[in-house]
Amino acid sequence: MSDTVKKRIVLGITGGIAAYKAAELARLMMKRGMDVQVVMTDSATRFVAPLTFQALTGKPVFTGLWDDRIDNGMAHVEFTRGAAAVVVAPASADFLAKLAQGRADDLLSTLCLARDCPLMVAPAMNRQMWDNPATKRNVAQLKRDGVAVFGPASGEQACGEEGFGRMVEPEELLADVEGYFQPKLLAGRKVLITAGPTFEAIDAVRGITNRSSGKMGYAVARAALDAGAEVTLISGPTCLAPPAAAKLVKAVSAQDMLTAVNDLVGETDIFIGVAAVADYYVLNPSEQKIKKDAHILTLELAPNPDILANVVNLPNPPFCVGFAAESESLFEFAEIKRHRKKLPLLAGNLVEAIDSDESELTLFDDEGAHPLPRGPKIQHARSLIAHIAKLYGRRPAAGE
Ligand code: PMT
Numbered sequence: 001m002s003d004t005v006k007k008r009i010v011l012g013i014t015g016g017i018a019a020y021k022a023a024e025l026a027r028l029m030m031k032r033g034m035d036v037q038v039v040m041t042d043s044a045t046r047f048v049a050p051l052t053f054q055a056l057t058g059k060p061v062f063t064g065l066w067d068d069r070i071d072n073g074m075a076h077v078e079f080t081r082g083a084a085a086v087v088v089a090p091a092s093a094d095f096l097a098k099l100a101q102g103r104a105d106d107l108l109s110t111l112c113l114a115r116d117c118p119l120m121v122a123p124a125m126n127r128q129m130w131d132n133p134a135t136k137r138n139v140a141q142l143k144r145d146g147v148a149v150f151g152p153a154s155g156e157q158a159c160g161e162e163g164f165g166r167m168v169e170p171e172e173l174l175a176d177v178e179g180y181f182q183p184k185l186l187a188g189r190k191v192l193i194t195a196g197p198t199f200e201a202i203d204a205v206r207g208i209t210n211r212s213s214g215k216m217g218y219a220v221a222r223a224a225l226d227a228g229a230e231v232t233l234i235s236g237p238t239c240l241a242p243p244a245a246a247k248l249v250k251a252v253s254a255q256d257m258l259t260a261v262n263d264l265v266g267e268t269d270i271f272i273g274v275a276a277v278a279d280y281y282v283l284n285p286s287e288q289k290i291k292k293d294a295h296i297l298t299l300e301l302a303p304n305p306d307i308l309a310n311v312v313n314l315p316n317p318p319f320c321v322g323f324a325a326e327s328e329s330l331f332e333f334a335e336i337k338r339h340r341k342k343l344p345l346l347a348g349n350l351v352e353a354i355d356s357d358e359s360e361l362t363l364f365d366d367e368g369a370h371p372l373p374r375g376p377k378i379q380h381a382r383s384l385i386a387h388i389a390k391l392y393g394r395r396p397a398a399g400e
Helices: 003-007 019-031 042-047 050-057 093-101 107-114 127-131 133-144 170-180 215-226 254-267 307-312 330-340 377-394
Strands: 009-013 036-040 085-091 119-123 153-156 162-166 190-195 230-235 247-250 270-273 280-282 301-303 319-326 345-350 362-365 368-371
Touching: 009 019, 009 050, 009 107, 019 036, 019 042, 019 050, 019 085, 019 170, 036 042, 036 050, 036 107, 085 093, 085 107, 085 170, 093 107, 093 119, 093 133, 119 133, 119 170, 127 133, 127 162, 170 215, 190 215, 190 254, 215 230, 215 270, 215 377, 230 254, 254 307, 270 307, 270 377, 307 319, 319 330, 319 377, 330 345, 330 362, 345 377, 362 377
Parallel strands: 009 036, 009 085, 085 119, 190 230, 190 270, 230 247, 270 319, 319 345
Antiparallel strands: 153 162, 280 301, 345 362, 362 368
16 A cells, blocks of 8 residues: 555545445455545435444544534544545435535535545446436536546446446445555556466366466556556456456457457557466367266367467567466576566466465566565555566667
8 A cells, every 4th residue: 555545534425325335445444554534424324323434443423514523623624634535435426416516515525625635436326317417417527627536336226226326346446546546657558468267178067277366467457557557458267356447358268368369469568467377278178068987088188379478479569577376496487487488577476376365476577586575466466567667668669
C-alpha cells in the first residue's frame, strides 16, 4: 500500500442495500492499515447501524452537520483535511445527483464539497436508475469534475432484476482505491498478459492441468491497469473475477492461448507470460468419455508450442517478460531460463507460490537478481510493473 493511502480515508455511506457491503469494505481498509473515518447519510443508517462501523473502525461515526462532538463544529472541513481521499460507497443515484449539482445539505455532501483531496464514488442502484439519462448526465458531469467513478458492476440485484447497478465488490473496490494512487508508469502502453493454467483434454471430461490459480497473472493485470496501461488478459481456466477494466480473452488449451496471443500481440508494447502453460498435450484425445477397464491406459503426449518463445522470436517483438516457478535452485534455474528464452526480465518464484495469495518473487535481469520480500501477490505485481517500466524506458530504440 502506498503511504498516501495509509494516511486517512473518509468512507461515506449513502442509503442503499449495498450499505451492508460497506461494512466489509471498512474492515478490509482497516486490515490494509488505513485510518478510516465513516460518515453516513440518514438514509444509510436505515440499512446498517452506525454502531457496526464504529466497531469495525474503532471510531465514532458521524451523520449530521450539527454534531457537537467536533470541537469547532466544523466536521465538514475537519474530516477531509489531511485525508488521502473521500470514498463514497455505496453512492446512491440521489447522492450522485447532489454531487453533480454541488449541493451541500447534509454532512456527507458538504464535506465532499469542502474537501481538498480526491473524491471516489462507487455507484449502486437499480439498473433502470443507472440507465436513466439523468443519472448518465450526472455521472458524466462528475467524471468531468475529476471524480473517480468505480463501477457499477453487472449482475443480480437486490430487487430481483439483472443488469448494471450492483456496487463493485469490496475487495475490487479496495484495489480500485489503492490503484488510484499508483504512479501511471505505463500510461498509453498496451500490455498483453497470459495467466492461469492450461487444460489439455484427454477425453470429453478429463484433462491434464496444473495447480495455477491465476492469482499472480490477474494481480499483474491489475497492477498494469493501475499503472495506466491498456491491458488484455488471456486467461486459462480459473475461478477468478478479472479486473473490470481489463479486456479478458479466455483460453483452455496451450494451443488456444497461442492462437489468442498471435491474434493480439501485433498491437502490444509489453508481453508478460505469467501462465503456467502445460508443456505437453495429449495426442488424439477421445471425443467420448474413455471407459474404465482393467488394462493399463497409455497416453501419448506431444510437446506444446512455447508461446513466450514465439513472441520473443517475432521480427518486431514487444518487450517480453517471463515467469518461472521452480521447486529447487531458483536463482540458478531462473537465470538459465531467462538466457535460454532471451528475456530482458524474468520473475522467478518457488512452486509454493502456486495457488497462494502470497509469493516470494525475485526479478532477474541483466544487472542481476533483485529479491522482493515475501508479500501479497498484488504488491509483487506492482514492484514487477515498476521494474518493467524502468527497463522499458531504457530499451534501445528499434534498429539500434
Ligand atoms: O497462478 P498462481 O496460482 O498465482 O501461480 C502463479 C505461478 C506460480 C504459476 C506464476 O507465478 C509462474 O511462475 N508462472 C510460470 C510457471 C512456469 O514455471 O513456467 P515455465 O517454466 O513452464 O515457463 C517459463 C515461461 O515460459 C513462463 O513465462 C511461461 O508462461 C512461458 N511458457 C512456458 C511454456 C509454454 N509452452 N509457453 C509459454 O509461454
